[in-house]
Amino acid sequence: MNYLSVEGLNKAYGDRVLFTDITFYINQGDKVALVAKNGTGKTSLLRTLAGEESPEGGKVWLHPNIQTVFLKQEPNMSPLLTVFEAVYQSANPIMQALANYEKAMKHPEDGDRLQQALSDMDRLNAWNYDQKVKMILSVLKVDYLDRPLGQLSGGQKKRVALAKVLIDEPDFLILDEPTNHLDLEMIEWLQDYLKQAKITLLTVTHDRYFLDAVCNQILELDQQELFKYTGNYSQFLEKKALRQANEAANLARTKKLYKKELEWMRRQPQARGTKAKSRVDDFYQIEAKAKKKTEEGELELDIQMSRLGSKILELHNVSKSYRGQVLFEKLDYKFRKRDRLGIIGRNGTGKSTLLNIITQNLASDTGKVVHGETLKIGYYTQANMQIKTDKKALDVVRDIADYIPMNGGKKLSASQLMERFLFDPSKQQTFISKLSGGELRRLHLLCILMDNPNFLILDEPTNDLDIVSLQVLEEFLQEFPGCVLLVSHDRYFMDRIVEHVFVLGEGSQVRDFPGNYTDYRLAQAEAQKAEQLQKEAEKKAEKQKVEVKKSRNPSKEERKEIKKLERQIEKLEEKKQKLSEGFNDNSLSAEQIVELSKELNAIQEELDEKEMQWMELVEELS
Structure with a gap:
């Protein structure tokens, strides 16, 4: 079944043409990625397909009998809604039943309301769907259901919007940078989720591992034309x-x-x-x-780095807690020349906190951070990206320096440096307010490098960067002669840059793992597999041990005691079965349901006790 048809589509903003005469189709089950440089029209194309913008020419046809959902980079949701209302608000009868059930559970004294909610859940067979909703909310760490959306951070809002999209199960998903604001474990879960055969997808993302694992078609927007490729990202290259x-x-x-x-x-x-x-x-x-240009710009950087002495940066017994939770403690580390270190961990485990302690923007609870005399840090983070919007891009760079030193005694002007950062002369004269998110981040990184650092600390530098910019940034960092400390949710980027990783969130001790992110995940998977095999072996040995003990000849008194316990266990099992069946009575009040639950728990506790006695008696026979 054809879900989307695009024929002869044109789009421009004034004199600026984004794309001309593009045609493509998406059928049920297709998983399509759209790739292009920043500023060439990816998001504009998605908005046009979703009906939020009008094209200058051409046709867009969406199948009228399917549900299509567009997840924007910055979702537009009412700040007055609570997270619960945003997630559970739906025309779907099952979601309505789930919402009523969740509300009723908060007021068990209203027996009629609770009984009606339970009846609706049974009638719609909504219990499995309820488990799915809770699973999605749990994985995406959406555990603040009573908070208004207006009180959430941008990242929290994005996760709420993503959870809502996945819970609603639309026929056709259009996702703009779905991995932004997700930690690495969330990204891997989302990657596996979207691989399901029933999902039809069109996405824009710079996560190349995601593209490789999920997508079976690539659309490339290049110089106003659209090129179509069958296969994943590696085949596209x-x-x-x-x-x-x-x-x-x-x-x-x-x-x-x-x-x-x-x-x-x-x-x-x-x-x-x-x-x-x-x-x-x-x-x-x-x-x-x-005269058509076919070669992509290259980010050639040969900046002369400030000298780095023998003592670079040292951490001694560094510990930090936040709201009673220990993030990390007793961390000792001495950076070496050309160190390439990544920091990984779930959101909230203290990655950015550690960076701020290292840069001495935040005090540790214990220990100290020692900076070498020649250390010159370039710290890239979204929080310090404050550029005046009423200035032109070139003027922002010139405010830092007109020229920077290059290797070999040469100098590079601000304008020449910007060209190497993929800012052509027209972009250099563009006001900051007109730059895209990726162009702003590239400009911010350029400004940091203008200060000639010898130690780069990068906190999520890949957000909003297109794949071309990512590739040239990777090439620069691989050749950078100083130290690099990196936090990123881009696994491909991490793998190309770092040589070992700090793992946060595995207890209070920071683990220094030798290898990149993929090496760590493979080692983690092997460890989990070995642990599972060990548990299975122990369980099998225990079972064999019990069987051996059961085979021994017990005394007359022991046989009587075993028989007695077995009869008691059998009667308790019968009582448990009858009580469980009692929950099927739709006429039960809320108080009766609570009373049944208490009685069932009491039976289960007694049953557990008798089974333990039986096990201990069998063990004594050995």
């Missing part, structure tokens, strides 16, 4: 390289033809004949193709 090689060969032939036609144009007087006019028209088409 191979096919794109082949396309670019073919384009380069065609361009070489076109340039030869252009040179020949240019000579003819220069020799000819104003063309008057029909044939000559036709050749003139063809010339301008050839000229446009010959």
